[in-house]
Amino acid sequence: MRNIFAVFYETQSMNILSIGYNRHINKNSMIHAEVDAINKLFYVKKKKYISMLIIRFNKNNDLLISLPCQLCISYMCKLKHNNYILSNIYYSINNNNIEKIKFYNINLIEKHYSCNYYKNH
Numbered sequence: 001m002r003n004i005f006a007v008f009y010e011t012q013s014m015n016i017l018s019i020g021y022n023r024h025i026n027k028n029s030m031i032h033a034e035v036d037a038i039n040k041l042f043y044v045k046k047k048k049y050i051s052m053l054i055i056r057f058n059k060n061n062d063l064l065i066s067l068p069c070q071l072c073i074s075y076m077c078k079l080k081h082n083n084y085i086l087s088n089i090y091y092s093i094n095n096n097n098i099e100k101i102k103f104y105n106i107n108l109i110e111k112h113y114s115c116n117y118y119k120n121h
């Protein structure tokens with residue numbers, strides 16, 4: 001069961017550009033939903049303003065905190081090389097709500113959800 005997914009969409013038109021899932025690459029490594037979604041975006045000639053939705057839920061389908069980790073944020077910073085401007089990130093929080101943050105403010109949040117995998121490697 002996939003319990004974390006990320007969606008990139010055009011901010012104005014709401015057209016979905018890519019969807020990513022947390023998934024294991026092999027026995028010892030995994031790819032985060034945010035990075036999976038970034039890898040599915042193609043280069044565009046004209047700048048596109050995009051937003052991102054990140055959702056994480058448990059076995060009871062309750063929403064959980066889904067802020068991106070520092071590694072995923074560093075991947076998001078590279079979106080500009082493909083002419084994407086990331087405006088907003090919407091993410092689930094523990095009380096079954098969705099929060100919004102401007103991408104340029106993402107590093108101001110102290111309590112990033114951190115991945116245990118990256119802590120141990």
